[in-house]
Amino acid sequence: MSDTTTSANRLARYQTSAHIAGVVAAVLGIVSVLLPWSYAHEPLDDVAYYGAPSPLQYNYLGLMVIVLVMFGAPLALRRKGKFRDRIAWNTGARFGGYAMLATALVAVAGIGIEAGGLVNVDPGGWIAVAAGVLATAAGLVLLPSAAPRTGTFRTPAWGQILAIAVGLAAVLFAAAYALGLTDSGAFLFYLTFALGLALTLVRVGLFGWLAQCAADNKKVLVFAAFLVAFLFPFTQNGSDANMSIATQVLFFSATALGLNIVVGMVGLLDLGYIAFLGAGAFTSASLSGSLFAHINWHPPFIVTVLISGVVSSLLGLLIGTPTLRVSGDYLAIVTLAFGEIFRITMNNLDGSDGPNITNGSNGINNVPELGLFGFNFGDPHVMLGVTIGRFANYFWLMLIVLALIMVVFVNLNRSRIGRGWVAIREDELAAEAMGVNTFGLKLLAFAGGAFLAGVAGSVKAHYDVSVTPDQYVFLESAFLLAAVVLGGMGTVMGVLVGATVLKLLPEKLRFFSDYRLMLFGLLLVFMMRFRPEGIIADERRQLEFHAEDEELAEEVEGELIAYHDHYNPDAAKTEELR
Amino acid sequence: MTAAPEVARGSATGGVLLDAHNVTMQFGGLRAVGNVSMHVSRGEIVGLIGPNGAGKTTFFNCLTGLYKPTSGSVTFAGQPLPPRPRKVVYAGMARTFQNIRLFHNMTALENVMVGRYCRTKTNAIDAVLRLPRHRREEREATDRSRELLAFVGLEKKADTLSRNLPYGDQRRLEIARALATDPQLLLLDEPTAGMNPQETREAEDLIFRIRDLGLAVLVIEHDMRFIFNLCDRVYCLVRGEVLVEGAGDVVQNDPRVIEAYIGKPTVIEEDGNDA
Amino acid sequence: MDLFWQQLINGLSLGALYALIAVGYTVVYGIVQLINFAHGEIFMVGAFGAFATWVVMGSPKQMSWQAAVFGLLPAMIVGGMIVSVSVALLTERLAYRPLRDAPRLAPLITAIGISVFLQEVVRLFFGTIPGMPDAKRAIPFPTVTGISGRSFQIGTVTVQNSAVFTIAALAVCTVFLWFFVNRTKTGRAMVATSQDPDTARLMGINVDRVIMSAFAVGAALAAIAGVAHGMRYGNIDFRMGFLAGLKAFTAAVLGGIGNINGAVVGGLVLGVVESMATTFIPGQFGSPAWKDVWAFVLLILVLVFRPQGLLGAKVVDRA
Incomplete structure (x- = not known):
């Protein structure tokens, strides 16, 4: 001193x-x-x-x-x-x-x-x-x-x-x-x-x-x-290269945001999240009318999206129900195993090791362009003198999907359910003893996260044109997790930043791409060591990771008051009147 | 079983709320609680005392659904006690913890609102779409929680993080959180542990006020003076069994109780062998 | 029936491999309640260490079986152990120890990071060490004369010599572990720490050292497993730790995580179930392509019906 x-x-x-x-x-x-x-x-x-x-x-x-x-x-x-x-x-x-x-x-x-x-x-x-x-x-x-x-x-x-x-x-x-x-x-x-x-x-x-x-x-x-995001395609003058990157960033953000519900809000480590995305993609591709699909029913996309989400969340329930009763640690490894099993199963459903549903490692190719209300997403069109191509169409669609996931994220967070999640994160036993349905809430987050991944996956199948098992492997899950951890667990902005940075860097830094995974692994370790709450921190998360920091606690308090007034404007008003 | 319960039953102000009958809890070869019977009636404050290791906490856990007794039965408001803590809360029994277990990074108000969880029904769809049920319940839960904070004297600290509250306030916040579950019976596990005399007096006052709301209270305590002032009836648990049961002054003056706390080690030795 | 005995032998040798790795998960979990995801990579690194030892020895190819079994093999095992134990201790010291009081999510995420990092480091940089081959593809593991690729018959059942090695190694390690835990000071300190770290610290036990020895023991056994894996399959690659780690964790949970004997039993049971499944499940789902799926199904079943594992876990639920 x-x-x-x-x-x-x-x-x-x-x-x-x-x-x-x-x-x-x-x-x-x-x-x-x-x-x-x-x-x-x-x-x-x-x-x-x-x-x-x-x-x-x-x-x-x-x-x-x-x-x-x-x-x-x-x-x-x-x-x-x-x-x-x-x-x-x-x-x-x-x-x-x-x-x-x-x-x-x-x-x-x-x-x-x-x-x-x-x-x-x-x-x-x-x-x-x-x-x-x-x-x-x-x-x-x-x-x-x-x-x-x-x-x-x-x-x-x-x-x-x-x-x-x-x-x-x-x-x-x-x-x-x-x-x-x-x-x-x-x-x-x-x-x-x-x-x-x-x-x-x-x-x-x-x-x-x-x-x-x-x-x-x-x-x-x-x-x-x-x-601003909506206007972005107009700045690109019809350049497909950049729009493709931007659309991928949106896919990645939407998926990472879904993962953030599970990891950031409830504190459950889901390492097989990409498999839920894959389940959505395979479901959607199978129902898309592709010549390579083996299901002869082609519902409109609106129906397909819901089916994909439901399939993913059913898988989530299947994995989550036995695991979430036991311990949070087991969930991590069971989801890891699930991711691997998903890949193996998709590879095996090829007609020789099992019924032919996915064509094995070849996957389902030639998934047709998305059609929604008679609009074909593959068609370019000119708007305000700028050519809006295929990628921009998907960009806008994903922007809507992202917005929907954000609404789900924010509104759940600021509700009875969100409070229950925080309570579980802080002290699961006390939460149970106060009448919070801890198992149900954990399952809701897990299956709900899977649903959102399924929805994103069903669009991704059309965007990628082909769906193969090796697109949905563990390293992609780790990559998603890195985005959540880098950006900030439990925040929307953080995940957007994290996903953008992680997706953009390898695209723009070619020399770096071979070292990409190694550095992401290292990034996870360093973030946990030095800034576990991420670039843009959720205040409460920050406190949990820095239990000793009294000053921080005082600081956060002020911010939480603002948060309260937000979801309970009446109380704030009455106090002002007094 | 002594004859005392009959007497006490007669003096109870309402019907029997919680009735534990011959509860035994065995861990392998260790019998932590043996044949304990106890009842709490509506509007009554009952104390549970006993020296360290007497099985108070084990018995408490049997009542709150954390343990399922090896034998014996527990009924609450005439129904068998459900086997899970959450369902026990739902049935109308709420507890506090011996070592405070608040949600430290939530504000006082949020802590109490977590207590409202089991009395609200907003589901994910209501919350995502901000349907009327969500808004109504959110408003009601906030109002009720502020009321409860005022009841325990924390209305000015609603927006303070619970970890930033002084010790005594944390204890009161835990009580408010338990009250938010609309219990008929409140179980307090050593509510005055670590408190100074002034705070203890305030706690006493608070428990009386809770009783005046029509709730029954079961208190586990070390502090004998506190418990004898407070309780209508007291059970003294020693070596996993009810040693004495009766009104405060009766238990206080019972030589066996004094013995169990201070008394002759040899006698206790024999008791232990018998048990 | 012959098929049954054949698959039993295959299963036991596969299971012994899982058990050797599973011990590492279980010892560390028993003491710090951490699932060390990176343990599969420790196993992989051990195999590469053994391989590197062989290269350093001048890549000997032709030798008598005595020289191979009593000279080359122990040297490779020791080389592998040195590498795996050093890496394990480094990860403990640099990554896990600073997080000991952090929320449980933090070390889990760190473990994932280390796992990815180690895989990629081996993939990218193993080949840059002078004399070492590029590790981006599978590397043929050195032949240990008398073990690799050799087998003998008991009746109609074929037994690979490498299977005998793996099972024998497991037996020796189990005896060694029993002795270590029950008869040495460090071992008893481990038991004490696993039951109550704070009290153990008050009793003068150096908890940091106990934790390090847990990591070291696990890594040493993983290195033996790495050599066994090399001899069994004939090659090693940087991805080998992922699935093996997952299976070994399943084995640890199956036996009861935190319980050393449980890990051994769990590993053997898992190995046998896997090989039996590929033989006795009829139709397409009995094909070898599904064996990993069956192992995983077994994990889920254990979690549903007996979460404490076959022999009972030291720590059942600390959620």
């Missing part, structure tokens, strides 16, 4: 110098953009010009401006006031420094690798590194600020909505831009930049303020977010 106090006292004398050093570093960074970073033209989509920054360098420039503000603001705001005190300038500055250094290092490394040697790095690149080092050093000298209290700023409604609009537009633009990058180095640079920027803005407290804006305008936010 005394050690930290004395070192803090020692550091206190250098605060002003550190702020000035940080400003200098940011200016240095701005100067570097005006110089070429690389001698060769290929790396990072060409960063080899004097005075003409590339788009990537403009992004970096934006980061510099923000870092400049972080370090400069405390110099400018000498007097006490809400802007000086409620915003965590120093913490933000420190993370801005890290972000500068990280992006500069990635840039230099990228140039070195792609052009074959660090010789190709021009002075601009080295100046950026130097600026990063200086900013990081300055940031480390700064005493960390108190936690930001930006949520307490009063903002007029139009300002809040404007903030939401700007934020979402930034997300849309960033996503479209990232998808457009084809060079691995450039993508990695952009990713580092985006993560660094986001982290800086979170630390300084901007997200706290945005979260407040969002909380005050939930409906606007949700509507706007879907509008």
Whole structure:
């Protein structure tokens, strides 16, 4: 204790110098953009010009401006006031420094690798590194600020909505831009930049303020977010490659969200989740009218979706009923076994080892395009001058499916059932002793999760055109779990972020694809060790994983009150009246 | 069986609510509870005392559906006791725990609302579609839970996480949570463990007020003074059997009880051999 | 009837393999109540360690059976054990130990992560070690003269020499385990810790060391199983731990998880059930392609009708 106090006292004398050093570093960074970073033209989509920054360098420039503000603001705001005190300038500055250094290092490394040697790095690149080092050093000298209290700023409604609009537009633009990058180095640079920027803005407290804006305008936010997602195909000019990736991200998110009900809300580890997706896909493919299917009944898709969901949830009941009575640990391994059995069974139903239903490892091919109310999802059409292709059609359909799963997720969470789930997670024995039907609720989550997977799978069968057993193996389940764990157990946003990151990375970083699984395995281990609650944490989950943290408990309390007022607006109102 | 139950039955204010008859609980060769008979009537506060290892908790678990007695019967409101804790709650008997078992990362209000679970019927479809039943029950559960929090004196702490509550408040919150299940009989497992005298007095007051609501209360306790002030009748359990049963002052002054708590080790030795 | 005896022998040798792995699950579960999903990968790593030992010894091919059985085989087993035990201890120290007080979901997810990680590390990097073949495909396991591929007849029943090795290894290990648990200080400390870790700590038992020895014992037996697997099937690959681990876990649950004798019995029963199923279930569902399914069905049946396992679990339900 005394050690930290004395070192803090020692550091206190250098605060002003550190702020000035940080400003200098940011200016240095701005100067570097005006110089070429690389001698060769290929790396990072060409960063080899004097005075003409590339788009990537403009992004970096934006980061510099923000870092400049972080370090400069405390110099400018000498007097006490809400802007000086409620915003965590120093913490933000420190993370801005890290972000500068990280992006500069990635840039230099990228140039070195792609052009074959660090010789190709021009002075601009080295100046950026130097600026990063200086900013990081300055940031480390700064005493960390108190936690930001930006949520307490009063903002007029139009300002809040404007903030939401700007934020979402930034997300849309960033996503479209990232998808457009084809060079691995450039993508990695952009990713580092985006993560660094986001982290800086979170630390300084901007997200706290945005979260407040969002909380005050939930409906606007949700509507706007879907509008933005809906508009996404129009930014792609009919490019199938990117739309295909985006649609896969949606499939992955929808499935991961279903898994998150089971893992995140009830705390049951389901390692065979992909098999429920597969069961849905096989059911749907068998009923689709494909020439390879062995069932001669082709109900309309609406019926098929329901049948697929029911088949999956029946399988869930079959597995869950014996297992959930025993112990949560067994569920993990039984579902793991179930995933394997599913694959084996689908392989065996080929006519020689069993009745021919799935054509064995060949699977069911040529699944026709989805038809819904006479609309064929394979047909491209032109809308507002932009060609909307097959992938965009499925993208929109999956957007609707995702929205439905989100509604299920959120509404269940905020109900008697959701409370029962939390109680089970916290203390199953006490929950049972308080009259909560623990077995029934666990089974509901498990079978319900399976149902949602079945629904997603039935669309996926049409999207993938062919359904084979090896699409639905354990590693895919582990991959889904990684998305849930990375994003945040028990949150919608977290899973969307996790799924997007995990699906996008291998698509964009080709060199990385062989190491993909190894790194995901490692990711699971590291997340559990250092941030078990995920990137975007569910407050209660965070508390459970950090049982000792009293400060956190106080902090979360405030957020839970807001949550209560949400689902019980009457009580909140009456209290206001008093 | 002594003659005392007959006497007490006569003095009971209502009918018999909980009736345990010759309950025996055997773990392998160990007989933790042997031939214990006990009854609790409506509107009555009954105490269960006994030295450590007397089988109080085992007996308690037989009453709450955690254990199924090896022999003997337990009836509640005239019906045989269902064998699962959840169903026991549903039948109208709720409990607290000796070492507090709140849902620590839920607010006080949420904790109590979990208690309402068994008296509400909203299903998944109601909840997902936000059907009227969900909204009505959610509103009712919130109102009732706030009422109960006020009843135990925690109305100002409804939005506090239960782990952030002081110890005494946690005990009261557990009682509120149990009351939320609309019980006819409340079972309190050492409700004053770890409390200071002031808090103990408040607990006593709270239990009287619960009785005044028309509930029966069964209290397991170590604190003799607390229990003799509180209870209409007291059972003293020693070595798995009912040693004495009767009104507070009768039990308090019974030499066998004093002996069991403080008394002659040799005599207890013999008792043990007999049992 | 001959077929019955033949399948019984096959089943027992397969079951002995499962039992050797199952002990690892059960010992660790008995002490820390953790299902170490990565144990199947420890088994795989042990097999690769044994293979690597053979390469380091100069890839000897022609030798007398005495040299093979008393020189090469023990060397490979020891090499495999060194690798598997080191990996197991590293995972315990770096991944599981920091999570000992975390909610139960955390170590389970970590175990999945380690499992995937180890598989991929072997797949990607085993071949980059000088002298080692690429592990992306199955690698032929070295021939141990006198055991690999040899068999003898008892009446009409054919017995593989590798089956004799596996069963004998299980017998030796069981005796060793019994002695270890009942007659050594560490063993008794393990029993104490499994019953009550906190009290054990108060009694001066170094709980960390006990947990590490549990991981080590399990890994050592898994390495023997790895060698046995190599001799039985003639090759090893990075995926071999997944299904074997799953089966071994089934065996551990079947016998009663946490119970060492249970793991042995459970393994043998599971092996026999599997081989009998492929012979005596009529029609298409009796084909070998379904044997894993039957093993799994057995797991579900056990959970329904006897969740504490055949011999009774130390810890039945800690949900």
